[in-house]
Amino acid sequence: MTAAVPVRGWKEQLRRIAELCLLGIVAVLASVPVVTVGAVVATLSTAVGHWVDHDDLPSYREIGAEFVRRLLPGVPVSAAGVLMALVVAQQVAWLRDGLVPGGGAVLAAFGVAIACLAAVVLLAVPRLAGGTWRAALAGGWTDLLRAPAAGLAALVVTGIAVLLAVLLPGVVLVLPALLVLGLHAIHRRLVLPRTD
Numbered sequence: 001m002t003a004a005v006p007v008r009g010w011k012e013q014l015r016r017i018a019e020l021c022l023l024g025i026v027a028v029l030a031s032v033p034v035v036t037v038g039a040v041v042a043t044l045s046t047a048v049g050h051w052v053d054h055d056d057l058p059s060y061r062e063i064g065a066e067f068v069r070r071l072l073p074g075v076p077v078s079a080a081g082v083l084m085a086l087v088v089a090q091q092v093a094w095l096r097d098g099l100v101p102g103g104g105a106v107l108a109a110f111g112v113a114i115a116c117l118a119a120v121v122l123l124a125v126p127r128l129a130g131g132t133w134r135a136a137l138a139g140g141w142t143d144l145l146r147a148p149a150a151g152l153a154a155l156v157v158t159g160i161a162v163l164l165a166v167l168l169p170g171v172v173l174v175l176p177a178l179l180v181l182g183l184h185a186i187h188r189r190l191v192l193p194r195t196d
Helices: 010-030 037-054 060-097 103-129 133-146 148-167 169-173 175-195
Strands: none
Touching: 010 037, 010 169, 010 175, 037 060, 037 103, 037 175, 060 103, 060 133, 103 133, 103 148, 103 175, 133 148, 133 175, 148 169, 148 175, 169 175
16 A cells, blocks of 8 residues: 655745745855855755655754765865866857858767767756766766756756756746756656666
8 A cells, every 4th residue: 555645735845945945045145156056056956855755854963064065176176177168168259250161060979079068067956965076977978868857848848947047047046946856756756767
């Protein structure tokens, strides 16, 4: 006999979403120094994974301890992310301005390569809940090869989040935890069934 799923009223659902929104605000504030972004993403993934599994966030003391534990390993990830963003922006500018030969075809191929790299990183985020950045990125690459639809879904969900952030700038404060929740949902729906 299966256990009955608890029925939640709209107030309880609103409280649960508000928890994630508050966590997103804390994540944005903790990301301001930029070098903390790697630790923030890993901590956010762990907290959201706990929220999905246990129907509640860990205490803020536990979240803070997780952040401190992830801080030093996250600094090189943050630096690499900033460097890659700068390199990609420069390469796109050179291709767009015609300084690099190849024109539109090379720009399109470069765009596909960047989309694949972004999909690997996005698929790695749910794996951070239980592991290191190195293991998560390796798992993200494997996930993309095994379930390309999951990579596409992760890009679409992230694209929607970016669009919302551009159209409604204030929303950027509450989006991080909701985006990570979306990535966890994609991982559980599209990746895990492929590994069973």
